[in-house]
Amino acid sequence: MSESVIETTSHQTGETLLDVQDLKTYYEGGGLLGGDPVKAVDGVNFEISRGETFGLVGESGCGKTTLGRTLIQLETATSGTVSFDGTDITELSGDDLKEWRRNAQMVFQDPESSLNDRMTVGEIIREPLDVHDQGTASERREKVRTLLDQVGLMPEHYYRYPHQFSGGQRQRIGIARALALEPEFVVLDEPVSALDVSVQAQILNLLEDLQEEFGLTYLFIAHDLSVVRHICDRVGVMYLGNLMEVGPTEQLFQNPENPYTRALLSAIPEPDPTAQVDRITLPGSPPSPRDPPEGCPFATRCPVRIRPEDIEASDEVWDRIREFRDVIRERSRAEQSIGERLKERLGFDTALADSEEIVDEEFSDVDLPSDVRGHVEQAAAYLSDGEPDAARAYLREVFGSQCDTETPQYYDVGDRRMSFCHRHAQEHVSPGDELRQRGYDTHDG
Amino acid sequence: MMGTETELTDDIDQPLRDRLKAHPKPALLWGIGLCVLLLLEGPTYLDGLLGAIGYGLGVLPGAPGAEAFASASAFFGELPHLLSRELIPNRGYYDGSSWQGTFLGLEPKYAWLIRFLLVYVYVAVLLGWLWYGYVLFRRHYRAADWTPTDDVIDRLRSHYWGLFGLAVVVFFITMAVFAPVVGPTTAEENIQGPYSHEMQYFNEDTETVETITIGEANLGSASRGSGDSNVGIWSYDDFGRFHPVGTLVSGKDLFTFLAFGARVSLFIGLGSMAIAGFIATTLALVTAYYKGVTDLIVVLTSDSVQAMPALLLVILATVVFKNHWIAEIYNGAMLFILLFALIRWPGLWRAVRGPALQVGEQEWVDAAKSYGQRPTVIMRKHMAPYILGYLLVYASLTLGGVIISVSALSFLGLGITAPTPEWGRAINIGQQYIASQSWHISLIPGILITLVVTGFNALSDGIRDAIDPQSEGAEGGATGAAAGGGGG
Known part of the structure; x- marks a missing residue:
């Protein structure tokens, strides 16, 4: 869908190590009856150059960890390609996959859970070497001692058990294990978020030193934006399984383009207590990844969503309409109990008696233009008839716009920068201008 | 307890050998001591081992080599050793002035008592020596100065209920192993x-x-x-x-009957638990690793097995297999081992499935996958150690149940056939004399069954508290949480 855009924007400085094309990772719904899969990663495109640190940020549950796990084949991609040095690793299996695995390793989030407590530190770090049959037993032991030294531990820690180490030291052990096979690419899954603040800096510095020493390429997954700004060369911002914006760290932090990136960055606390920051508070909660919105994934919460031209209403009314649609969406998603289904089959009235109340609650204290009121009442009528799906479709029809129906493209918004938003198209007002117009502070001036 | 030793030697063999070379004295002395202890009873062990192999071969079609093993076993059976009836005979007759034929001319009861106690002293010394070996290993030869197992052992050492259980179990096992010596007759x-x-x-x-x-x-x-x-x-x-x-x-003689009955009970109990435990562990690891359909299939299978009325199934099987060759082995004990393994594995599997699923979610399992470790090795190395403790707990609990079940069947006249001694049968035949002066026939085996089952339960209690101190409540605290992590 947006591949053409990508190809035209890929004018990079370093050689591409990892090229991700339209990658999707779905988790099949549990239970015998299947159900909708969880679309954890829902079509992402990006590249990582050799030697760079690519940051991946986003709220919890946005799919960043799943994306990282898919890149090192801990999860199986549903579709799309991940080409690593020209090889599509999603196609690998058996011995080829095992052989490839030495190229890509992972440092895990929780140092308590990532080390097997029943093995000595030496055995833990040596295991990857044993698996790949590298050298003789004594060479491997020597290698482990070197690694221990490289990550800032003592060679005599070989025969200690993980219990005897602090969180930061355990994370060093995890890093040593990831580096044992001398991989080119390392996924760092929130490597410092479980650590004490004082230790975080040490580990980050260690990671930077090791990157320089071994020429590593990092995928750095984090939700701590200041850490990402500190360590990453480029950043991708994820929301609901999609990459909303990709770009060089400083530019992206200084001058975010995508509305979601703006909202996310406005949440960074200012160290200056006198600073006046007007945060862009996103309404509602992220939609379920089992049932993402049809158009833009961010459409349900976007502060600058495109509005249909044929309806004139105030910002407040639009807010209420958005809330109303959220409620209807929740309704249509709510599982019906077996009793309700049976009643429906038998022709009993399963109307939601409170549809009037919902309308009242949402709209009683605002002046609705007559056409809006008409549409709202029509939707309420569908709801009363026990057809929340119809109400939802109707509302999308009348209040929806391009944002609700079309998946955006990746727009080239600067040097190696891409943003996933309809507003970058020629015919629309850009996100930044629209934000200011709707009364938000934007810190890019 | 000696598991730790072998576990570590496997992983870092070269250094251990180096350490032994560098400082051989304690190990050498300990090794000599162990050799002396084993040699004292060497003929018994060889006799038993070769005899068992010979018996096993004898069951096979054609009985290849059974004869040779039997004669070798008989040869070792003749050799003199410490704990033997020949060395300390308790049988003789009183010719009016003194006892003839007994040990040092003592009364038979003292002669028997000396032999009986000597057996237990020997076992105590042997176990103590093994423990001393472990302590030596810890002090001089182990590369790690601390392992998570140390904490488990230390907790077990101060768990008096568990130690009581251990003592009872050791008493019971000794009685079974040395049955030909501890009884006043054979x-x-x-x-x-x-x-x-x-x-x-x-x-x-x-x-x-x-x-x-x-x-x-x-x-x-x-x-x-x-x-x-x-x-x-x-x-x-x-x-x-x-x-x-x-x-x-x-x-x-009831005591002889009980000693040999202990052999049967122990053989069935340990045998069936070994098989059931193996099935349960394998399935728990496989279902926790692969989840999904595999898990569903095993859930359905185990539910089906558990839905069968166990006692009726066993009764049915004893009748159906009455003249089958399986039922001939050890007077039906082999059949019971297989039956109880079949019936009891779902319970064990259910008990370890939870811990297995839990450990399967740990990131170290993902880490092992990420560098391409084989699934079988991941299961064995990264998952199994965390569920074996639980398996041990539930297996020893279930073992008590199996012993009771076998006794119950023998009591009903369906279990181990005469003349092979079985405790339940003693209870059965003594039942009508319980109110008379011959009350001992039923009561003594009954008390023993209760004691042994209690012992196994107490031991499993102790093991559980040792591997998972949080389950004990009260003392918990920070150290408890850390140790709990170690216990899985």
Whole structure:
């Protein structure tokens, strides 16, 4: 869908190590009856150059960890390609996959859970070497001692058990294990978020030193934006399984383009207590990844969503309409109990008696233009008839716009920068201008 | 307890060898001590081992080599050793002035008591020496100065209920292993073939030493509740034979019966738990690793097995397999091992499935996958150690249940067939004399069953608290949480 855009924007400085094309990772719904899969990663495109640190940020549950796990084949991609040095690793299996695995390793989030407590530190770090049959037993032991030294531990820690180490030291052990096979690419899954603040800096510095020493390429997954700004060369911002914006760290932090990136960055606390920051508070909660919105994934919460031209209403009314649609969406998603289904089959009235109340609650204290009121009442009528799906479709029809129906493209918004938003198209007002117009502070001036 | 030693030697063999070379004295002394202890009883071990192999081969079609093993076993059986009836005989007759044929001319009961106690002293010394070996290993040779297992052992050492259980279990196992020595007589001559063996006794009427078959002597030493037909606890019969816990209705020695019955119970209990535990562990690891359909299939299978009425199934199987060769092995014990393994694995699997699923979610499992470790190795190395503790707990609990079940079946007349001794059968045959002076026939085996089952439960309690101190509540705290992580 947006591949053409990508190809035209890929004018990079370093050689591409990892090229991700339209990658999707779905988790099949549990239970015998299947159900909708969880679309954890829902079509992402990006590249990582050799030697760079690519940051991946986003709220919890946005799919960043799943994306990282898919890149090192801990999860199986549903579709799309991940080409690593020209090889599509999603196609690998058996011995080829095992052989490839030495190229890509992972440092895990929780140092308590990532080390097997029943093995000595030496055995833990040596295991990857044993698996790949590298050298003789004594060479491997020597290698482990070197690694221990490289990550800032003592060679005599070989025969200690993980219990005897602090969180930061355990994370060093995890890093040593990831580096044992001398991989080119390392996924760092929130490597410092479980650590004490004082230790975080040490580990980050260690990671930077090791990157320089071994020429590593990092995928750095984090939700701590200041850490990402500190360590990453480029950043991708994820929301609901999609990459909303990709770009060089400083530019992206200084001058975010995508509305979601703006909202996310406005949440960074200012160290200056006198600073006046007007945060862009996103309404509602992220939609379920089992049932993402049809158009833009961010459409349900976007502060600058495109509005249909044929309806004139105030910002407040639009807010209420958005809330109303959220409620209807929740309704249509709510599982019906077996009793309700049976009643429906038998022709009993399963109307939601409170549809009037919902309308009242949402709209009683605002002046609705007559056409809006008409549409709202029509939707309420569908709801009363026990057809929340119809109400939802109707509302999308009348209040929806391009944002609700079309998946955006990746727009080239600067040097190696891409943003996933309809507003970058020629015919629309850009996100930044629209934000200011709707009364938000934007810190890019 | 010695598991730690082997576990570590596997992983870092070279350094351990180096350490032994560098500082050989304690290990050498300990090794010599162990050799002496083992040599004292060497013939017994070899006799038992070769005999068991020979018996196993004898069951196979054609019995290849069974003969050779049997004769080798017999050869070692003849060799002198410390704990033997020949060295400390307790059988003899009183010729009016002194005891003839007994150890140092002592009364049979003291001779028997000395041998009985010597067995337990020997076992205690052997176990103590093994423990000392572990301590030496920890002090001098282990590369790691601390392992998570140390904490487990330390907690078990201060768990008195668990230690009581351990003592009972050791007592029971010793009784089973050394059954031919601890009894005042042997199963072969007293129980299996009483009319093929003879004994001498001193006839007070004629004042001469007479010879009689043991079968005939048994007739005179029967405990039948009424009149003078009773040989109770700690008493002699008319033929100068000492019976520590009296005789059976048939006049056979109850203590000997119990010692050999312990063998059967232990054989069935350990055998069925070994098989059931293996099935349960394998399935728990496989289902926790692969989840999904595999898990569903095993859930359905185990539910189906558990839905079958166990007792009826066992009764049915004993009837169906009545003349089958499986039922011939050890008078049906093999059949019971297989039956109880089949019936009990779902319970064990359910008990370890939770811990297995939990450990399967740990990031170290993902880490192992990420560098391409084989699934079988991941299961064995990264998951199994965390569920084996739980398996041990539930297996020893279930083992008590199996012992009771076998006794119950024997009580019903369906279990191990006569003449192989089984505790439940003793309870059964003594049942009608429970209100008479021959109450010991039912009561002693009943108390023993209770004690042994309690012992296994206490031991499993101790192990559980040792591997997972949080389950104990109270003391918890920070150290508890850390240790809990170690225990899985």
